[in-house]
Amino acid sequence: MSAAGFDPIIHAPIRLQACAILASADKVEFGLLRDAIEVSDSVLSKHLKQLEEAGFISLHKAASAGRVRTWVSLTPVGHKAFSAHVTELERLVRSSAAPAAVAGE
Structure with missing residues (x-):
């Protein structure tokens, strides 16, 4: 059983959620990402680091309407x-859904 695509850095739930959101956009503003994942600024910052x-x-900072905003992109x-991580997770799910061989049969 190969886990070549499994990435422990991405796998943590908050980082996995962030990557999933970022995968569907060119860039996402930090506050929007924080609100979508429902974590505090400090928690998200730690995981993004x-x-x-x-x-x-x-990470890219840009001034907009007098405020500096942080943009995040994959x-x-x-x-x-x-x-690769998603592919490995899908493979794991498929293998767990396959009927297991029973010893002695």
């Missing part, structure tokens, strides 16, 4: 890692 250190996301490496 881990994704950024892995090279999976990029990098090409992040897209590839997230896709």
